[in-house]
Amino acid sequence: MRKVVGIHSVEEAIKVRANKIRNIFFKKEYHSSPQLKAVYELAQEKKLRPQIISPQELDKISDGHQGVMVEVTETPEINWNDLESKENCLLIALDGLEDPQNLGNILRTAWLLGADGILMTENRSVGLTATVCKIASGGAEHVPVESYNQLYDPMRKLKEKGFWIYGLSEKAKSTIWQTQIHSKAIIVAGSEM
Numbered sequence: 001m002r003k004v005v006g007i008h009s010v011e012e013a014i015k016v017r018a019n020k021i022r023n024i025f026f027k028k029e030y031h032s033s034p035q036l037k038a039v040y041e042l043a044q045e046k047k048l049r050p051q052i053i054s055p056q057e058l059d060k061i062s063d064g065h066q067g068v069m070v071e072v073t074e075t076p077e078i079n080w081n082d083l084e085s086k087e088n089c090l091l092i093a094l095d096g097l098e099d100p101q102n103l104g105n106i107l108r109t110a111w112l113l114g115a116d117g118i119l120m121t122e123n124r125s126v127g128l129t130a131t132v133c134k135i136a137s138g139g140a141e142h143v144p145v146e147s148y149n150q151l152y153d154p155m156r157k158l159k160e161k162g163f164w165i166y167g168l169s170e171k172a173k174s175t176i177w178q179t180q181i182h183s184k185a186i187i188v189a190g191s192e193m
Contacts, residue, residue, distance in 0.1 A: 001022060001071050001072065001073055002071070002072045002073075002074075002075055002128055002133070002140075003061065003062060003069060003070070003071055003072075003129075003130040003133070004069065004070050004071075004072055004130065004133040004134070004140070004141075005058075005061075005062045005064065005065040005066065005068065005069045005130045005131075005133065005134045006064065006065065006066045006068070006133070006134035006137070007035050007036065007039055007066045007067075007068060008137040008138055009133050009134050009136060009137055009138055009140065009141075010024070010039055010068045010069065010070050011038075011039050011042060011138070012137075012138030012141045012142075013070050013072055013138075013141050014039070014042050014043055014046055014048065014070070015042075015141075016141040016142070017072060017074055017141065018046035018047075018048060020072055020073045020074035021048055021070050021071065021072055021073075022071045022072070022073055023051065023070065023071045024043050024048050024049070024050050024051065024068070024069070024070045024071075025050070025051050025052075025053050025057075025058060025061075025068065025069045025070075026039075026040055026050050026051070026052055026053070026067060026068050027052075027053065027054065027055045027058055027065075027067040027068070028052055028053070028054055028055070029055075029067070030052070030067055030068070033067060036066075036067050036068060039068055055067065061130070062130040062131070062134075063131070064131065064134055065130075065134075066134075069130070075128060075140070075144070075145070076140075076141065076142060076143065076144040076145075077144050077146075078116065078117040078144040078146055082116075083116060083117075083158075083161075084161055086116070086184075087183060088183045088184070089116050089163070089183070089184045089185070090113065090114065090115045090116055090185055090186075090187070091115065091116055091117050091118070091119060091158070091163070091185070091186045091187075092106065092110055092115055092117075092118045092119070092186070092187050092188075092189070093118075093119045093120075093151050093155060093165075093186050093187070093188040093189075093190075094106065094118060094119070094120045094121070094125065094188075094189055094190055095120075095121050095125075095151055095188070095189075095190030096121060096123075096124045096125060096190050097120065097125050097126060097189075097190065098124055098125060098126055099126065100126050100129055100131040100132045100135065101131075101135055103126050103132045103135075103136075104131065104132045104133070104134065104135020104136045104137075104139075105135060105136075106118070106189075107132065107135075107136035107139035107140050107143055107145070108135065108136045108137050108138075108139040109139075110139060110143045111136070111138065111139035111142045111143050112139075115143055116143075116144075117143060117144040117145070117146065118143055118144070118145045118146070119146055119148060119151055119154055119155070119186075120145060120146070120147050120148070120151075121147070121148060121149070121150060121151060122147045122148065122149055123149070125147070127147070128140055128145060151188075155186060155188075158186060161184075162184050163182075163184045163185065163186050164181075164182035164184065164185050164186070165185075165186045165188060166179065166181065166185060166186070166187050166188065167187075167188045167189075168187060168188065168189040
């Protein structure tokens with residue numbers, strides 16, 4: 001089960017997968033915040049049963065909760081059959097991404113760019129924590145994230161299916177904006193060391 005905190009992230013979880021929300025918690029003073037009150041009303045509209053708890057209880061669950069948290073039983077999954085048939089497809093591959101802030105920002109940006117998924121290594125990588133979901137501001141509800149022992153095999157298979165692989169580096173001689181990206185692309189970034 002995945003915990004999602006923060007006003008925008010919880011609101012998006014309710015919109016996208018209300019039937020997969022097991023619990024929803026609001027701080028006692030939710031009605032004093034117009035944003036929290038709107039999320040509470042959305043939860044009731046979707047037939048969820050909000051539970052009211054103290055801010056201290058929410059603090060025990062997660063920092064930065066903004067007064068609301070949901071427990072979701074589902075995460076988006078990559079539809080591999082759709083990827084093969086799509087004319088345009090963008091995947092992001094992340095190797096050794098340990099900072100929740102970075103993954104949250106990448107998820108949010110990937111959602112806005114219309115990325116079809118994120119491939120990550122399991123070792124030395126952060127998962128879809130409550131903090132990551134909050135920073136993603138709803139992106140975790142739209143961009144599938146799959147973890148692998150290593151990225152070589154899935155990227156090799158995708159390359160065989162016509163995907164081009166592009167690596168990001170601070171030492172690159174040209175920017176991503178100066179590069180003509182193929183219609184089926186994997187952008188690789190990694191290791192924050």
